[in-house]
Amino acid sequence: WPCRLLRTWPTCPSASQAMSAVLSPPCRLARPTALLRQRPRWAPVEGHRCDEQPSAVGPSRPSAHAWDAASARPQLAGIGGSASSTSRCGLGGPVVVPWLPHHSGQRFSSSDAGRPPLGEVRGESLLASYRKLVQAEVRNQTTLIRSLGKGSRWVEALEVLGGMPGRSLTPTAVTFSAVVSACTRGRRWDAALWAFAEMRARGLAPDLIAFSTAINACEKGEQWEFALEFLSQMRSQGLIPNVITFNAAISACGRGRQWEAALGLLHVARQEGCVPTVVTYGAAINACEKGGQWERVVQLLSQAERSRIAPDVVACSSAVSACEKGQAWEQAVCAFHAMQLQQLSPDLVSFNALISACAKGQQWSRALALHAGLPGAGLTPDLVTFNASASACERGRAWPEALQLLPELRCVGLRPDEITFRALVGACVRSGRWAEAAALLVNMQEDGIRRSVSLLTSVVEACEAQQQWNEALRLLDELGEVALEPFDGPL
Numbered sequence: 001w002p003c004r005l006l007r008t009w010p011t012c013p014s015a016s017q018a019m020s021a022v023l024s025p026p027c028r029l030a031r032p033t034a035l036l037r038q039r040p041r042w043a044p045v046e047g048h049r050c051d052e053q054p055s056a057v058g059p060s061r062p063s064a065h066a067w068d069a070a071s072a073r074p075q076l077a078g079i080g081g082s083a084s085s086t087s088r089c090g091l092g093g094p095v096v097v098p099w100l101p102h103h104s105g106q107r108f109s110s111s112d113a114g115r116p117p118l119g120e121v122r123g124e125s126l127l128a129s130y131r132k133l134v135q136a137e138v139r140n141q142t143t144l145i146r147s148l149g150k151g152s153r154w155v156e157a158l159e160v161l162g163g164m165p166g167r168s169l170t171p172t173a174v175t176f177s178a179v180v181s182a183c184t185r186g187r188r189w190d191a192a193l194w195a196f197a198e199m200r201a202r203g204l205a206p207d208l209i210a211f212s213t214a215i216n217a218c219e220k221g222e223q224w225e226f227a228l229e230f231l232s233q234m235r236s237q238g239l240i241p242n243v244i245t246f247n248a249a250i251s252a253c254g255r256g257r258q259w260e261a262a263l264g265l266l267h268v269a270r271q272e273g274c275v276p277t278v279v280t281y282g283a284a285i286n287a288c289e290k291g292g293q294w295e296r297v298v299q300l301l302s303q304a305e306r307s308r309i310a311p312d313v314v315a316c317s318s319a320v321s322a323c324e325k326g327q328a329w330e331q332a333v334c335a336f337h338a339m340q341l342q343q344l345s346p347d348l349v350s351f352n353a354l355i356s357a358c359a360k361g362q363q364w365s366r367a368l369a370l371h372a373g374l375p376g377a378g379l380t381p382d383l384v385t386f387n388a389s390a391s392a393c394e395r396g397r398a399w400p401e402a403l404q405l406l407p408e409l410r411c412v413g414l415r416p417d418e419i420t421f422r423a424l425v426g427a428c429v430r431s432g433r434w435a436e437a438a439a440l441l442v443n444m445q446e447d448g449i450r451r452s453v454s455l456l457t458s459v460v461e462a463c464e465a466q467q468q469w470n471e472a473l474r475l476l477d478e479l480g481e482v483a484l485e486p487f488d489g490p491l
Contacts, residue, residue: 134169142175149182154191157182161195173199177210184213189221208239215248224256231265243274247283254287262287263296276307282315289318294326301335313344321353329361348379355388364396383414390423394430402427403436406443418449425455434462438471451478 141164148157161179164171176199183192196214199206206214211234218227227249234241241249246269253262266284269276281304288296297319304311311319316339323332336354339346351370358367371389374381386409393402402424409416421444428437437459444451456475463472 137167138164138169138172138175141169142172142178145175145178145182149178149185152182152186154183154186154188158191158195171202173204173206173210176204177207177213180210180213180217184217184220187220189217189223192217193221193223193226205237208234208242208245211239212242212245212248215245215252219248219252219255222252222255224252224258224261227252228261240272241269241274243269243277243280246274247277247279250280250283250287254283254290257287257290259287259291259293259296276309278304278309278312278315281309281311282318285311285315285322286318289322289325292322292325294322294328294331297322298331298335301338310342313339313347313350316344317347317350317353320350320357324353324357324360327357327360329357329363332357333366346377348374348382348385351377351379352382352384352388355385355392359388359392359395362395364392364398364401367392368398368401380412383409383417383420386414386416387419387423390420390427394423394426397427397430399427399431399433399436416447416449418444418452421449422452422455425459429458429462432462432466434459434466434468434471437462438475441475 141160145157145160148154148160157179161171161175164175176195179195180192180199183189183195193214196206196210196217199210211230215227215230218224218230231241231245231249234245246265250262250265253259253265262284266276266280269280281300285297285300288294288300301311301315301319304315316335319335320332323329323335332354336346336350339350351374355367355370358364358370367389371381371385374385386405390402390405393399393405406416406420406424409420421440425437425440428434428440441451441456441459456478460472460475463469463475
């Protein structure tokens with residue numbers, strides 16, 4: 001019956017061309033008999049009846065696929081036929097094409113006169129498929145850059161970005177954001193800001209994540225001016241900063257020692273409905289600590305307590321350090337005890353700051369008690385700890401306790417420096433122990449530490465006060481030799 005169907009169009013040369021167009025690759029089937037043996041699913045037309053008898057081409061079919069020839073009129077026009085030729089050939093009704101499987105589930109009718117040619121439909125489908133492949137490859141490259149960024153491999157991330165144009169791939173805003181994050185993790189804030197500027201130069205609008213990542217890069221590079229500028233640009237684009245963005249900006253101001261700007265951002269965040277977190281308060285406290293504003297630090301701790309936000313170890317350590325710099329040892333002790341009440345484990349930085357605060361507050365016994373409690377807290381004192389304890393002993397004129405620190409320091413494998421000996425000698429000089437002070441000068445010479453003129457002068461004055469003229473004259477000779485030695489260090 002396929003041959004009988006073709007014999008129904010002998011008078012129309014366009015009919016065979018139309019069938020060739022319909023059955024052209026990929027729709028043309030080279031072997032109809034093989035397709036019939038596969039018994040595909042057919043879509044019969046309602047009310048249509050196949051009166052043709054099966055021929056030897058293939059087995060009989062209970063139903064047939066109906067294809068409306070009127071839908072082929074635009075295709076025939078493209079081939080060279082016309083609507084009149086189709087009417088002469090009797091193509092106004094449904095034509096039975098039993099070997100053409102039905103995929104769309106729709107019946108073609110004469111109302112589809114505006115259907116585009118089949119070649120254009122195929123071209124649009126191929127173009128859409130190509131675009132989808134390109135977009136998928138861009139997403140793959142972005143995922144690769146993110147993976148490299150997690151490992152702080154910012155160089156490889158930039159190489160992937162630079163190789164995308166050679167592969168006819170256009171980076172998106174998400175791609176550039178991944179590059180900025182990779183450079184930030186690699187502590188290359190300059191490369192991160194370059195990637196951000198390149199994204200904007202290409203006309204890509206940064207989103208909230210991109211701006212937050214760029215501000216975080218400014219925080220790493222202590223570029224607080226750029227951080228504030230990016231916040232202003234976000235508002236001009238209609239983007240509302242979230243708490244993460246404010247945290248990065250406040251931290252950037254803190255690294256730049258701009259505590260006033262940090263507190264201003266905290267106030268703006270509250271006005272815009274952002275709820276400060278423990279990270280927010282920690283960044284603000286750190287900014288005030290670097291600016292020497294220990295009163296502001298105490299106020300921030302009180303605000304966090306009223307907001308039912310428990311500061312972490314970093315925030316409490318910054319508070320203790322701020323009080324130490326402000327010589328407010330009582331507030332430092334309160335902040336340290338608040339840390340313990342919250343069941344936080346103070347680190348060595350916190351202990352060192354509190355010991356130094358007690359030293360400045362003439363509380364040498366408290367300082368030595370904290371020093372002695374380090375092993376119980378699972379911490380090992382470092383050179384900063386010993387220097388702070390020696391300074392406490394110097395201020396408290398506790399020369400026996402000061403001299404005990406030197407063998408303890410050597411026992412833990414540390415080497416004293418000039419700051420250590422200056423504190424120990426000062427403790428002995430203030431207590432009138434000229435012999436011990438002179439012995440410490442000998443130890444300094446044995447350790448290869450240069451003795452300063454001011455240090456030798458203080459020991460000479462101690463000997464003079466105790467009427468030890470011979471020792472004073474000997475030290476004066478050494479003082480003359482030290483004064484003539486070249487000195488390359490800071491004065």
